[in-house]
Amino acid sequence: MINVRTRKLAGNAHGVTKYPKLFAMPALLIYSVFFVLPILAGFYYSFTNWSMFSDEIKFIGLKQFAEVLKNPELAIATKNTVVFTVVSAVVKNILAFSLAIALTSGIRSKNVLRAVFYAPAILNIVATGLIFQAILNPSTGFLNLTLRKIGLDSLALGWIADPKLSIYSAVIMEVWRATGISMSIYVAGIQSIPRDCLEAATIDGANAIQKFFRVTLPLCMQSITINFMLTIIYGLRMFTIIFFLTKGGPGNSSEVIMTLAYKYMCAGFNGYSSAFNMLLVVAIILISIPLLIMLTKKEVEY
Numbered sequence: 614m615i616n617v618r619t620r621k622l623a624g625n626a627h628g629v630t631k632y633p634k635l636f637a638m639p640a641l642l643i644y645s646v647f648f649v650l651p652i653l654a655g656f657y658y659s660f661t662n663w664s665m666f667s668d669e670i671k672f673i674g675l676k677q678f679a680e681v682l683k684n685p686e687l688a689i690a691t692k693n694t695v696v697f698t699v700v701s702a703v704v705k706n707i708l709a710f711s712l713a714i715a716l717t718s719g720i721r722s723k724n725v726l727r728a729v730f731y732a733p734a735i736l737n738i739v740a741t742g743l744i745f746q747a748i749l750n751p752s753t754g755f756l757n758l759t760l761r762k763i764g765l766d767s768l769a770l771g772w773i774a775d776p777k778l779s780i781y782s783a784v785i786m787e788v789w790r791a792t793g794i795s796m797s798i799y800v801a802g803i804q805s806i807p808r809d810c811l812e813a814a815t816i817d818g819a820n821a822i823q824k825f826f827r828v829t830l831p832l833c834m835q836s837i838t839i840n841f842m843l844t845i846i847y848g849l850r851m852f853t854i855i856f857f858l859t860k861g862g863p864g865n866s867s868e869v870i871m872t873l874a875y876k877y878m879c880a881g882f883n884g885y886s887s888a889f890n891m892l893l894v895v896a897i898i899l900i901s902i903p904l905l906i907m908l909t910k911k912e913v914e915y
Contacts (some may be wrong), residue, residue, distance in 0.1 A: 652894075659888040665881030673884075681888045689865055690873040693780050697869060698854075701787045706840055710790050713799030714829075727800065731793035738790075742857025745786045745802030749773045749858075776866035779859045782865055787854050791847075794838045802836030803829065831913045840910040842901060849897050 660677055663670045685814045719871055733741070748755045749772035757769040772782045806829065814824045821844065852871035855861060861868040861876070868876075874889035 634749075639690055646729055654899070655887045658884050659891040661884045663884035663887075665883070670884075671820075677888045678883060678892065681885065681892060686873055687889075688863060690868045690870045693867055694748070694849060694869045694871075695849070697784055697787075697851055698845060701784045701848050702841060702844035704784070704788050704839070705795050705844055707793050709795035709840065710799050710833075712792070712796045714825075715804055716796070717800055717803045719866065724800055727797070733790045734793045738853045739857055741786065741790055743852065745782070745858055746773065747780050749785075751775075773859050774863055777823065779863060779867040783851075783854050785857050785873075786858055787839055787848075787851070789791055790854070791844075795844065798836050798840050799833065802833045806832045808818055831911075834908070834912040838905070838912060841908060842905055843906060849900070850893060 635657075658670075660672055660674050661670050662673050662677070694819045716727050716730075720726070735754035751774045753756060753770075754772065756772070760766065761768060773779050810828050810832065811824060814828050819827060832863045850871055851869055852875065855867055855869050855872050856875070859867040861872045870889060870893050874886045874893075877889065
């Protein structure tokens with residue numbers, strides 16, 4: 614009798630352990646079809662001469678990447694990608710951390726303000742691009758019209774029409790759109806700091822600045838790691854903001870690697886475009902792994 618009951622319990626337990634696997638299967642299937650397979654296909658086609666101008670796809674190996682590296686547009690796109698990534702990551706994290714500090718203090722309306730600062734992140738990226746085009750247009754944009762009306766004509770710049778400013782205009786749009794995401798991660802990190810640590814620092818006579826640098830900042834390193842990794846990776850593979858705001862222009866002054874790959878894909882050079890994407894994947898891996906190791910070493914356990 615005991616053996617029968619034990620077998621039933623074991624059978625039920627075995628059935629229960631199957632449920633998580635069964636629930637995970639649809640997600641894994643979708644992930645494989647729409648993420649893993651395209652990556653593998655892109656990796657293969659990056660070594661071929663696949664284009665709309667030929668019916669035959671030939672494997673040409675590293676010759677494809679040699680041609681890509683010789684492309685003079687790659688240097689400009691790489692420079693713009695680095696500028697966009699570094700500037701947006703630094704500004705977003707500094708601004709987000711400052712907002713998180715302010716919105717975890719005793720401000721009465723902090724919950725409302727958190728929602729306000731996070732709100733741009735939920736807007737459609739196309740709508741955001743149209744909004745910033747309307748704001749930053751040199752001739753009819755709200756910003757320049759306002760500056761001219763109040764007599765500050767010298768500050769009415771060419772924002773998205775000036776080759777020297779177009780990439781930084783995209784940075785402004787990205788900072789406005791995504792700072793709230795980083796802020797929410799920092800708020801969670803600050804709120805998870807044990808009160809005992811801050812109280813002990815107060816008892817020891819530490820002022821606000823000392824508590825920030827000796828307690829808050831070190832204990833938020835996990836949040837800093839997450840945010841910097843997300844902003845760096847997102848910046849390196851940026852496409853949507855550049856495309857909807859400047860389309861890589863004027864000329865190629867705001868061209869980034871992803872928009873350059875898109876341009877060649879639309880021109881029919883599919884294998885050539887895939888090679889740009891594969892180079893970007895390699896660059897992301899080579900940058901993100903050392904950065905992750907460096908930031909992780911600075912994390913403090915509590």
